[in-house]
Amino acid sequence: MKRIPFDLSLLFVFVFCMFFSTVCSDLVISKLDRRIDLTTQSVRTTVSLKVENNGDAVSEILLPFPEHQARNLAFLSAKISEGKDKTKGSSGSLPIEVANPKGVPPSLTWYSVSLPKELSKGGSLTLEVKAVFTHVLRPFPEKISQADAQLVAFQDSAHYLSPYTVKVQSLTIKLPEPRVESYTKLENTKFSGTELKYGPYENLPPFSYTPIVVHYVSNKPFAVAQELVREIEISHWGNVQITENYNLVHAGAEITGEFSRLDYQSRPHVRGASAFRNLVAKLPPRAHSIYYRDEIGNISTSNVWSDSAKTLLEIEPRYPMFGGWRTSFTIGYGLPLKDFLFRSEGKRFLNISFGCPMSDVVIENLIVKVVLPEGSKEISVSVPFSVKQSQETKFSHLDMVGRPVIVLEKKNVVPEHNQYFQVYYKFSNLSLLREPLMLIFGFFLFFVACIVYMHADFTISKSSPSYLAKLQWDEVQTAIQQFQNIMNRCLVAHDKLEASLRELSRTGDVQACKAARKAADSLLKELAKELKPLLSFLQSSPQAVQIMTKVEELVSKERELQEKLMLKHSTVVDSYEKKSGGRDIENRVAAVQQKITQLRQEVDDLLEVIDEI
């Protein structure tokens, strides 16, 4: 087995720092308690320092980090905890800046915590510093087989690296499992359960550094998103659509040799201990329309639970993720707008969390894109930590000028960055109606174009025979329609006559019947007059030849029908005037009546035939 490589540079740091020790000697750390949490892939250090000032008043406290840690420092915060009362203690985090004190070796990175008020001589306070490092755990060995457990090595110092004298200090390391391959044994080292304790050590000079290495079993998922693009799209119709594109890799020890499905499925926790199957995303409550897919389609292995406080989305990649394996996928969900969009001082602002909803995923490069509705103005962003900011445009449905997109970029993101950020912008509600109006206008134009097309004449040659024939045919058609109209009106007149006869038989009012007869006569005459020019036109037109026979037949039949009807009418009226009996009238009319019904039938049929043309 290879020896665990060790950072020799650390030792140099240690030596260099001896020269610097005089600078900050006024401050003394009277009690220091350091806890390192190794249960996940990112290392979380919590240091509580009790600082006492023995010299001049100071307004800042320096925190040095060795280079290999500073490189991977993802998150750093400090706050003052006042006394032991922890409920009161959280008084907001203090501003932290990168500092460059003079005369220090370059292999240390310095951060300075500005205190809210100067620490006067003799004063003391308790500072709680929280730091999260990513990629400091190194898998060792770097390649394992499917059945092996994953071993990782962690390096740090047993003594807190500080420019100040530390009177009492202790270090606690919390491990994920009680299985440890090896650890550096110093005096006062205790290992029990999943905890490894160093200390207490007393009265250590500044820049004390005692390297330790812990080599332990960690089968926690080492899920690293090499890139995560979160797109937050605001629709003022009531939805915030979030789309997250993940590019995930298992950054632990790489798998080598065979992957046996048989072994994996029979004992997944032994023969696949280092792999992870699923990830859980904690989405805001009332998330809806959740989907989970990748470039080649939907992934069917996911589950959703929701309650009033959260929505849990459990996703399973297409295959178990062994060390070194990659996957990429997209999850998307909608959120109600009113939960995230607010108004203040005439502006709207979006208040939404920055990081990824999955705990235990380290993101190397996070890009958050906030897509504002088209027509948003005066955009400003407020993020609680430093990010790279730029702007671009996105074209979506029915966009003319594109939607403004705020792009925020941040490297090395851990769940601690899951804080709310705000995007302020101005947007007029009228712009909302623009897209529906555009659609309406588009359809309107389409129909207008259709109408214009139907009415416009696109004939190239106005004198071509086919065009002329078409014109003639149109005329014939209108003439036939008029003809049909007239015929129908004739039939209506006939019906009226019949009705008057029925009225007569009911009331016996001969005068009324005669008046009806007169009206019908004049109407029919008029119609006959109207019919004449039409008939002559149809006769003259060559296009109407096939129909002409039917038309003529219809005209003659109608005339016959008219005659018979008149005959019947006069007969009936006559007999009424002579006061003949009902049966007598019927007998007299019977023959005519039969003829009339037959004629009427034929006329109707003919009309139908002409109609079909």
Added chain:
Amino acid sequence: MDKSPVDLLASPSLASLLKSLKLKTKQQELLIRVSILCLVYVLAFITRLFSVLRYESMIHEFDPYFNYRVTQYLTQKGFYEFWNWFDSESWYPLGRIIGGTLYPGLMVTAALIYWILRFLRFAVHIREVCVLTAPFFASNTTLVAYFFGKELWDSGAGLVAAALIAICPGYISRSVAGSYDNEGVAIFALLLTFYLFVKAVNTGSLAWALASAFGYFYMVSAWGGYVFIINLIPLYVLVLLITGRYSMRLYVAYNSMYVLGMLLAMQIRFVGFQHVQSGEHMAAMGVFFLMQVFYFLDWVKYLLNDPKKFHTFLRITVTTAVGLGVIALGVGTASGYISPWTGRFYSLLDPTYAKDHIPIIASVSEHQPTAWSSFMFDFHILLLLFPAGLYFCFKRLSDATIFIVMYGLTSMYFAGVMVRLILVATPAVCLISAIAVSATIKNLTQLVRAKSKPNPVGPGKGTSSTKASAKGSPDQSMPFQRNGAIALLLGAFYLLTRYAIHCTWVTSEAYSSPSIVLAARGAHGNRVIFDDYREAYFWLRQNTPQDAKIMSWWDYGYQITAMGNRTVIVDNNTWNNTHIATVGRAMSSYEDEAYEIMRSLDVDYVLVVFGGVTGYSSDDINKFLWMVRIGGGVFPVIKEPDYLVNGEYRVDKGAAPKMLNCLMYKLSYYRFGELTTEYGKPPGYDRARGVEIGNKDIKLEHLEEAFTTSNWIIRIYKVKPPNNRW
């Protein structure tokens, strides 16, 4: 009547009439017709969305993945890049010239739709466009079917044809959402070409003939099935000539269609000079010359005015013309200028040809002869209505009905030869059945309506009345005519309802599966999804080197390149038989022999499909005999009898020793012997074949298991580098 219904819908006359609410019969009829057509259009689209509802919006099957990949390339890189694309990701190490070996119609169509939508500011994804292309064209096909039906018979038949074809399973099988294949647009193009040609023959108009040529061009650009058009139309013309229906209209229609269509078709690189040089296209050219001879004879007949002289002349000319034609054909074939018929064409004319000569064609399941049941499955009542429609067509013979009869009969024959050609027969069957349905129902309704009129005219007296009323007049000799007609109408209605139910059921149950995602019913009636294909392809895409070469049987080539984004040795474009045979040989050799072949092909991973755990029967073991046959066809080292025991194909203990130790067997069953698949069965029980496997102790020397999907359907092996010699 010559206005199209769509135009009339927009016309203001209809709008004003709608306002008055009192419509005339004619306008009522128009309104009903237009609304039925619109409903059919929508129905044709939505019935094909079952696949999206049941599964998801995804590309189906095998070939569509290639089309999708090419379309993506086209939309990303532009037309010229696409046209000149040399694809090095397939047929390693040969590569494939994509632009010159595909029918670009489908991809260009989808890309155009995509660009238009993008231009109209609809931010659609190209996948959505590709998934919905086939349903969209199916909807358009219903419109064409309507106009075709109208041209053949009347508008009633057109409507029925549109409704029948909208839901006909024979067509749906190839045009569900996601079935992004050439056939999706090709059937539309085919029917359009035929419709325009019939229209051209009916009118003798140059415009329709040219339109038909452009329809033909679209068809050529979309599908290799255009050969059917270029043989059916000459055959039809020949039949018209023989039956003495030669006319100027036919002359204009055929000549302009053929000449322009040929010139246009030659623009497609994949067709090129084949259109004038290959045997399949010679019939069209022959008929073209025959038409000229006919025209010439007509002219001579007109000049001579003497029947006796003309007959002598006729004999001489016809003999010379036919003789010249035969000699030209003979010389052309002999000199190699005219290429002989391709194997596919032969296998159409002679169903047994492929089995004996080209195993690669015979190995495809959709090239098998059609079983009766699948006719019933795809056509249902249309199968019965088809002869009835033929009867009606013969009763009212015209140029148009002759065409549809010929189309119906020839395509029915081809549908019998190959399963996939049911698709070509479907439009003809729908149209002919529509004629039957429409004519029958029309007659019956006239009978029913005639009696309802008061005081009907006597049968003898209606001499002057129209045909309709003559038909409608009841015959005293048949007293229950009206009731009979009502009963028959109800019967027809029942049949059509059954048809609709059958079609919907078939669509939702049988034809909507993407075949990438398999679904089954679990023990509790819940749906179980086997998404193993995509699991494996995505694994390849993510966890193998970018330039890894994957060896698999050719069926999966398109999917691996499209979904896995890796180079394959062979794929579904089976243009190089030797290459496929090499893969077949590797699969059927012993491991160390196969290793040599794989080394020579630079293979990094081997992918096999295995259904023994899930009982998925179309896996590689069941396809294995075809690999042996195709491999053995080129490399005589591989002999089919070595893999059989007494002519029987087995995988259990009684299997042939070569079978038990060949690469395919080893890769499929590696460590399978330790797995218990079914309760109460010994370990190593193969559920797809229902036997306990014969070789449970499989050791791999040159390969190692790289990945196996959760249901074992796909197994991927890594080819190890050669052993260190020191």
